[in-house]
Amino acid sequence: MDTSIFFYIIFSTFQLGLIYTLISLGFNLLYSSTRIINVAYGEFLALGSYTAFWLYTLYSIPPPATMLIIAIILAAVSYPLYLLLFKPLLETRNVEYIEVWGVIITFGLSITLQGLMTLLWSAQSKAYSYFDNVVEIGTITVTFNRLIAMIIAAFLVVLLYLLLFRTDFGVSMRSVIQDPNLASLLGLNINSIFAMAFILSSAIAGVSGVLISMTVEISPFMGVTYVILAFVITAIGGVGNPIGSLAGGLILGLLDVLIGYTVGPGLNLFIVYSLLVAILVVRPKGLLGRG
Numbered sequence: 001m002d003t004s005i006f007f008y009i010i011f012s013t014f015q016l017g018l019i020y021t022l023i024s025l026g027f028n029l030l031y032s033s034t035r036i037i038n039v040a041y042g043e044f045l046a047l048g049s050y051t052a053f054w055l056y057t058l059y060s061i062p063p064p065a066t067m068l069i070i071a072i073i074l075a076a077v078s079y080p081l082y083l084l085l086f087k088p089l090l091e092t093r094n095v096e097y098i099e100v101w102g103v104i105i106t107f108g109l110s111i112t113l114q115g116l117m118t119l120l121w122s123a124q125s126k127a128y129s130y131f132d133n134v135v136e137i138g139t140i141t142v143t144f145n146r147l148i149a150m151i152i153a154a155f156l157v158v159l160l161y162l163l164l165f166r167t168d169f170g171v172s173m174r175s176v177i178q179d180p181n182l183a184s185l186l187g188l189n190i191n192s193i194f195a196m197a198f199i200l201s202s203a204i205a206g207v208s209g210v211l212i213s214m215t216v217e218i219s220p221f222m223g224v225t226y227v228i229l230a231f232v233i234t235a236i237g238g239v240g241n242p243i244g245s246l247a248g249g250l251i252l253g254l255l256d257v258l259i260g261y262t263v264g265p266g267l268n269l270f271i272v273y274s275l276l277v278a279i280l281v282v283r284p285k286g287l288l289g290r291g
Helices: 003-034 041-059 063-090 095-121 144-166 168-178 180-185 190-213 223-237 242-262 265-282
Strands: 134-137 140-143
Touching (some): 003 041, 003 140, 003 168, 003 223, 041 063, 063 144, 134 144, 140 144, 144 242, 223 265
């Protein structure tokens, strides 16, 4: 294999893999702490993409500069939704009831958000040009926006891991993930942690959408693809393990690149699902999942 191709594969793996990791972290945190499978997670991501598109094309605000704004907007939108739709559900403390009705509620929310985005921005795919000039890094040639997206994704992934493993909030969050009943007995405010998990998950989705919008076309229906990816990565890496999201994201990023380079993107989903089935047959809890 040519050296330039090898390094291009490595670069592309990390560029995609870190964004996939970021997407999976938000999905994984919400599900593992609340047991809500958020089918509308991809629509929050799409909202982040469209907001970045809107702010850049109308007001020339660079996408990286909009990330904090979009995180705040998504957090502000998600909290009332949590109070209205999810808090009463979580107060039942019935895991089966929460999982079933969580899917039903978020599916309805997904359809509603798709319709809203179609009304606001039309059903046609959109894209914008942001630092799409070509740069050379050693022996490889990449677009500058992909390089920026990779650096920002790496920074955010590190920041989230520091939040989860080096702060009191992170310790509380992981305590609820590992044993919610024990966490409640120890005096942790479970309802506040659930609310923060939903807000943080939505903010992560929105920020991920900004990074995605910098390099690909966006549409009101793009969320379906990314919520499936988030689910697959979470299942591969292991529910409840943030490190598993990193492992799953990099594995899926490498697969994406290798499939695109060898057989073409047409078999992408087939190979990804085959890998998912193979891993879950051998490791039903995922590669780094806890029993």
